[in-house]
Amino acid sequence: MSAMSDMPNVEEEGLELAPVAGIPGRYRFAGTGEAEGAAVLDRFLGQLHTKTLARELSEVTLELTELEFINSSCLKAMVAWIYKVDTEGRPYKIRLLRDPALHWQRTSLATLQRLAPDVVIIEDRKK
């Protein structure tokens, strides 16, 4: 558990999910998300949502550039979280930092943005 963020560092089922030290509301996702990882991601995003509301943050940033791939089960976990934020008053924005060289990030993150264009912001990784 990180004292700075009160969120766990998770390494399970091929996924690494962790708060970025010293930057409230910023998280780093890495690895590969398969079917077994969906529950892990779902649980982490649920905690992230609760903490973000408690801290009244206006934005959450996910660093996804080291997330090699996620399958549709993990994508569904992202969809459920974004849908919740979008339909429950849009209390905060979600900024997704992507690596445009990864085909799945170009297509899947665009899909998430179409789901909630007023909530999801996509930003290419700074070189």
Added chain:
Amino acid sequence: MAGKIANWLIDFCQMAIEDLETTSRLHMAAHELVENVLKYGSSPEIGLEFELERGDTRSIVRLRTRNTAAPEQLQEVARRVSELKAAADPVAYYDRLIRSTAPIVGTSGLGLARIRAEAGLDVDCSVDGREVSIVVQTTMRSDR
């Protein structure tokens, strides 16, 4: 498990095709197809094929899975593929599916629609008895 099998399959594909964009699209499809086979297959015997049909200017690349499944699963996959093929705009269909399933907890049911909309591959299926075969394919410029 699904990722290891999909990666192995894509490593094999890369020996035959050099188009990185096509390989990335096949990678996504392989992940989703293998995941479905592992999730819904009712016996340990499965088929996983990669096929490259070379033409003078265009080639067809194809992935095919075969597995047996419970009758209700066979019906469900046939229904989903039929809907997908009938959709005039695969991306709009995918977006509607995502929105309609977003509040539902559990199985995503997005895999085949993702292959069609995000990977841009044609999706088809056939059912023979207890066995279902899913085929996804695309064309690419021939490297000759």
